[in-house]
Amino acid sequence: MKVTVVGAGAVGASCAEYIAIKDFASEVVLIDIKEGFAEGKAMDLMQTASLNSFDTKITGTTNDYSKTAGSDVAVITSGIPRKPGMTREELISTNAGIVKSVAENLIKHSPEVIIIVVSNPMDTMTYLAHKALGLPKHRIIGMGGALDSARFKYRLSEALDCPASDVDGMVIGGHSDTGMIPLTRLATRNSVPVSKFLSEDKLNYVLEETKVGGATLTKLLGTSAWYAPGAAVSAMVQAIACDTKKMFPCSCMLEGEYGLNDICIGVPTIIGAKGVEEIVEIELDGAEKAKLEESAAAVSKTNGVLTEMNII
Numbered sequence: 072m073k074v075t076v077v078g079a080g081a082v083g084a085s086c087a088e089y090i091a092i093k094d095f096a097s098e099v100v101l102i103d104i105k106e107g108f109a110e111g112k113a114m115d116l117m118q119t120a121s122l123n124s125f126d127t128k129i130t131g132t133t134n135d136y137s138k139t140a141g142s143d144v145a146v147i148t149s150g151i152p153r154k155p156g157m158t159r160e161e162l163i164s165t166n167a168g169i170v171k172s173v174a175e176n177l178i179k180h181s182p183e184v185i186i187i188v189v190s191n192p193m194d195t196m197t198y199l200a201h202k203a204l205g206l207p208k209h210r211i212i213g214m215g216g217a218l219d220s221a222r223f224k225y226r227l228s229e230a231l232d233c234p235a236s237d238v239d240g241m242v243i244g245g246h247s248d249t250g251m252i253p254l255t256r257l258a259t260r261n262s263v264p265v266s267k268f269l270s271e272d273k274l275n276y277v278l279e280e281t282k283v284g285g286a287t288l289t290k291l292l293g294t295s296a297w298y299a300p301g302a303a304v305s306a307m308v309q310a311i312a313c314d315t316k317k318m319f320p321c322s323c324m325l326e327g328e329y330g331l332n333d334i335c336i337g338v339p340t341i342i343g344a345k346g347v348e349e350i351v352e353i354e355l356d357g358a359e360k361a362k363l364e365e366s367a368a369a370v371s372k373t374n375g376v377l378t379e380m381n382i383i
């Protein structure tokens with residue numbers, strides 16, 4: 072299994088590190104436009120191999136896509152992150168051109184590759200990759216819901232004062248401060264609905280903190296987060312590499328599912344060797360359906376900027 076990670080910055084390097092530590096890939100190629108940067112990150116990571124007991128070979132390259140040839144999976148993290156006070160959507164004018172050219176370069180050298188898009192605004196960048204490459208829809212997947220759900224479980228475990236491993240929950244919808252939909256109705260602690268333990272006020276607090284999870288960290292760090300994003304995307308790469316058929320909410324191109332068309336937005340998805348193996352349509356209640364429609368309308372509006380930019 073050969074994995075390319077485009078962008079050797081905070082998220083790309085964290086993703087490569089988790090992939091290596093989990094030791095399921097034979098090779099990880101880091102690629103970046105900054106001269107020597109990916110080579111340096113790869114060397115630093117390789118110097119942890121004997122300490123962390125992994126056999127994955129990590130190499131770095133400055134913009135030489137021939138080194139990525141024959142990749143099974145590629146992760147796109149290239150582009151700028153937001154600063155405190157910004158929205159993810161404000162990154163579109165810089166990141167759209169980067170994501171489009173990276174996606175085109177990847178496919179030239181790895182015609183069978185499955186692409187996971189991380190760069191923000193992620194749902195729109197995933198949509199752009201679909202439009203630019205025209206690949207079967209199961210081969211381009213956006214990462215957002217896996218991270219948002221991990222943050223939801225963290226906030227739930229904090230409120231419940233229990234280990235995160237006791238908690239199950241999922242966030243669907245757009246990967247944005249206002250568009251995320253943490254499904255509090257379906258969240259459980261060891262199969263018991265969390266509403267059994269938490270008041271409506273506490274659940275609302277968890278919901279609101281989950282939605283602004285990325286903004287909270289951006290304010291604290293001065294740039295956006297990388298450990299949980301790297302762990303979330305490496306979990307998706309592992310699901311593809313090991314054909315685990317794990318369920319993650321992912322940003323997928325929808326063709327009628329949830330009543331939505333021609334949009335990439337977070338929905339429950341089975342991930343395996345083919346990439347998206349299945350989009351799972353769960354029964355949403357009236358309020359959840361309305362929130363998903365509202366979230367989809369906001370993502371569509373951001374997608375419209377791609378047309379204004381003449382990039383699709």
Ligand SMILES: NC(=O)c1ccc[n+]([C@@H]2O[C@H](COP(=O)([O-])OP(=O)(O)OC[C@H]3O[C@@H](n4cnc5c(N)ncnc54)[C@H](O)[C@@H]3O)[C@@H](O)[C@H]2O)c1
Nearest residue numbers: 078080081082103104149150151152189190191193214300
């Ligand atoms: N989807 C998510 O859940 C999620 C989570 C975290 C971050 N992000 C997004 O991921 C992106 C990266 O974040 P980061 O914190 O790693 O930023 P970063 O600045 O640390 O790293 C980005 C890297 O991309 C490189 N780059 C820029 N243009 C390139 C190109 N054309 N080809 C190759 N490399 C290129 C830069 O040189 C830099 O090293 C941002 O857009 C951020 O908003 C998304």
Ligand SMILES: O=C(O)C[C@H](O)C(=O)O
Nearest residue numbers: 153159191285286295296
């Ligand atoms: O918050 C951001 O801008 C980065 C990422 O989308 C995140 O949720 O951590």
